[in-house]
Amino acid sequence: MNKRFDELCINTLRMLSADAVQKANSGHPGMPMGDAAMAYTLWTKFLKHNPKNPHWHNRDRFILSAGHGSMLLYSLLHLTGHNISMKDIKNFRQLGSKTPGHPEHDLDSGIETTTGPLGQGFATGVGMAVAEKYLAEMFNKPGFSIIDHYIYAICSDGDLMEGISHEAASFAGHFGLGKLIYLYSDNKISIDGSTDLTFTENVASRFRAYNWHVQKVDGNDVQEVASAIREAQKESGKPSMIIARTHIGYGSPNKHDTSGVHGSPLGEEELKLTKENLGWPLKKFYVPPEVLSHFRKAVDKGKKAEEQWKEKFKKYRKKYPKLAKQWNMMVKRNGTDHKKYFPSFKPSDGPLATRSASGKILNSIADHIPHLLGGSADLAPSNNTYLKDYPEFGSKKGGRNFHFGVREHVMGAILNGMALSNMLIPYGGTFFVFTDYMRSSMRISALTGAHVIYILTHDSVGLGEDGPTHQPIGHLTSMRAMPNMSLIRPADANETSVAWQVALEQKDRPCSLILTRQKLPVIDRKKYASASLIRKGGYILADCKGKPRIIIIASGSEVHLALEAFERLSAEGHRVRVVNMASFDLYERQSGAYKDNVLPPDIENRIAIEAGHTLSMYKYVGLKGDVIGIDSFGASAPAKDLFKKFGITTDNLVRRVRTMLKG
């Protein structure tokens, strides 16, 4: 291939992107224009993918971590024959289009993951590399490299400034994830202006300190980029960082190397000048036929690559039928064929923290769900996330226990990357309050519908002495307002078991399990309703005969206070109902009739109790209702003192119920 033809292909990427941004009158042309050469090199000379089946499990992954440059990705996908048409390109950033402002996970179109919040793509790739390693260790046999692919990314200075890039790089370097090959587009420009304003660290030294293989190249030189990628592939024991000097807005006579071209269209006039400067025809959305046919070679090449892999897998199936069967199971991510392995708990077993129940459940089911794996952000003994019968990830084959380190933010992103394999169900644990550190990753879980399970323990002031810094207050309310994030706060060990089943069954979204530090009795299900009802999110746990005069609503540990109050008030002759509202989102997915039965609209005497901020519970108690909760920060003291201080007690609940019934 000669240099001029390379340039023609590269300019096609540049101008297609710039035209689309101009038509949308919104977007980021500078990055696609600056990074087109390295993207071209990677996509035409290295990337293993099948445009006609973007779901092929052994494809290479490509992440545009600098997601604002989305038009570069859409241009690449269109040109290589993925399911992004020219019409889609022309509809860039319009309602209902397949080409939104920032890339959103859409594997049918070849978009591997959602990027845009900077650093997230960088970090998600680490999770993909973890999945690659785990699956390769599980399935590969001599002569059968069933799983063997690279994870490529293009990232920006913004990605590297974000803290999550540090966590991700430190983790990837420690575990020697050699399949990671990242291209850093070093264009020296950020939105505020030159990166010299605030970002002058030595990126190469920094990444070497993390145990990465580092190279520097001219990002516009196809040969240099290609040879660096080859070197990176050779280095199998370290992740690779290729620092590529690029020029934002390359080709624009007046805007290249300026922040003005970062986040705004070039403008018709400058777009014209740019085309003239690059020797490009002035017409819009022009793709030279020879360029299209060159990029489109990816279709045949990809088809052939997948077919060869399928052939290999056919032989593998014969030789390793058990593993092939496991492969099939994992592709379906079945986690609940094994209901019998979920433990059940009796009141006579004695009180048990829901975090401890969760740990027992995990260890009961782990043997039967080889695609379930995870760990904790350096709180394994507290989060009860450790699988006793399995080794550490990275230490030996089949390692399923992850030491994410005190790195909550990247833990979330790694879980996302693992889940995007569509063969693994990853979990990660930390204290509930530290979701503050990984909210951005959790939001990406929800936005991409990643099948991730968050194990969030120490869920209230009930954690006691560690004090306000460690006590979640608004976190339940906060998480309930995150679309597509399932949240379950079980009231005892048996509900925890059902919650785990729900979390495994909901394959289209993440699920947060909110668990106590403190021990809770196992509810006597002969006396009260079945634990399996928490599948409905909210259910009638205890009820009076006839129509209740008042409904007590509670979740998690406070359900026990509600039950105690129920017993005392019933003994006094009051007609009381207890509704266990373990999950707002599951409850809201029930029928209107079901909800009207649980919380009849005409019963307005309602009181909620929850050891967290009161805000969200008002939804269910209404204007005439009452909420017992905590609207200030917590305090440092033994749990029982704190519950008393904040009025999270049966006595207070009974008193407030009586007041309401009198009122």
Added chain:
Amino acid sequence: MNKRFDELCINTLRMLSADAVQKANSGHPGMPMGDAAMAYTLWTKFLKHNPKNPHWHNRDRFILSAGHGSMLLYSLLHLTGHNISMKDIKNFRQLGSKTPGHPEHDLDSGIETTTGPLGQGFATGVGMAVAEKYLAEMFNKPGFSIIDHYIYAICSDGDLMEGISHEAASFAGHFGLGKLIYLYSDNKISIDGSTDLTFTENVASRFRAYNWHVQKVDGNDVQEVASAIREAQKESGKPSMIIARTHIGYGSPNKHDTSGVHGSPLGEEELKLTKENLGWPLKKFYVPPEVLSHFRKAVDKGKKAEEQWKEKFKKYRKKYPKLAKQWNMMVKRNGTDHKKYFPSFKPSDGPLATRSASGKILNSIADHIPHLLGGSADLAPSNNTYLKDYPEFGSKKGGRNFHFGVREHVMGAILNGMALSNMLIPYGGTFFVFTDYMRSSMRISALTGAHVIYILTHDSVGLGEDGPTHQPIGHLTSMRAMPNMSLIRPADANETSVAWQVALEQKDRPCSLILTRQKLPVIDRKKYASASLIRKGGYILADCKGKPRIIIIASGSEVHLALEAFERLSAEGHRVRVVNMASFDLYERQSGAYKDNVLPPDIENRIAIEAGHTLSMYKYVGLKGDVIGIDSFGASAPAKDLFKKFGITTDNLVRRVRTMLKG
């Protein structure tokens, strides 16, 4: 001082801490035992502080970033004569004590800032160093070093694993904050076990890559630590990192260098063995008198140091009366003596985004409030945070514009550190959705009552084409559930001006200003109620004659839809009221009578409209009410298309009002 006496002092710190943890039967003895030697060295040989006046502005700052080792700090404060008594030590982690599980900002007792969520202390210190530099540039004159102090911290591997430490170190290195001297306690142990499990990066190389001055010492060697601190002080152009090899649980025969001593008491038996091993008397809370009198020299020394400073300041006042006057103003943090400088806006000025109004306001008041300073996380042109007439921080004297970089998390922490000077009112801007990145810092703002102003723009799907990754949905609800965080979402330019005044006046808490990307008309205040009423949080903006049949509740940009609906429905003869609910927290601080007037309990026809998750508005509409909002993620399209798609329109509001009135 001889080595044996040093050891006696160090062991006092160790055993006082271990005794307190044992008595509380909860806490972290390992860190105080491991880090006592370097803490002793720093506190007795270097730290400039006045135990009898911890508020002295020119004191050195000490941050225990590894906040779980809080007993080390309490021991130091007690021994040096701060307002922490032996009784307080014995009440460690008990209700109402001054010695909570993790240090909480309490300057009366000498506790500089809240730590515990790892990385936060490390990052807050950078903000303190920024404040030191800014104030020194402002006030120091030849012969008058009014502001000249160090910021010391002890941090742990956990601090360095957190992403925020990267952002903080990269920022501090770039700006050459030479007053930062951090001691890293390299004890090779985290909760999960050896740091070799997941944390093997080369910390020294990493920090050198950030432009830090790096040294390595034996953390138990007083001379080595002292000489490293002296070297660090000499290096005035770079922050300093002293990597000190320490041993967690030092002195414990069976638990030293193990994770078992990290977060649990030693146990009576091991505590006894430790005391024997260290040659320590078995009695509890023992402080040798000669040790106490040695530490207590800090009282006289501190008093003298502050007196000398006061003498100097007296002369300074004479020589630089204007600057001394400015000092006095800044110590009071007065921001609203200047009401006349706040711009007001007329409907005829045309529509204006509240973010643009905010930028105009900032630039109007900046000259009059020299203690107001800040910037953006690389979104200055979008957040409108730039002060046109002032230079960049770091570029020359008086620089007030900060380029935080794409580093939201540390931006929040830096703002906290600056605010803790009690002389500055810092602000920081980013897109509202990216509060996900800095929530932990924002929570620390709220927990410490730091006077920080967050400028959060692009507050809904109204930002348009950037799409779901950039569109906040649950963020209003989420932030409303954070205790002590004030949040105001103004509806037009004039309300933005009042909101800024409120933010400046509320000196005991942070305030988040939630601003639009899109333009909004300036509300005609001759026709509707005064903008100043948003001081009440919620107020009657438009009202019918007589008792309303329905109340429309809205905030921010949706207030305009409510007003349009009001006009249309009023013209049809409906009795409608519009309540502008700009701030839940300000509203909730009003009297019951006020609230019953704005939202009379007997008017149950209520409908809220807000371009965000519906959850929080249920609090004000009740069971019979209706909320128009967005409970899914957004989409990428021009704003007007999105508002239509999600039903955030006057038409939809009018329709739903009519339905309710019929119902």
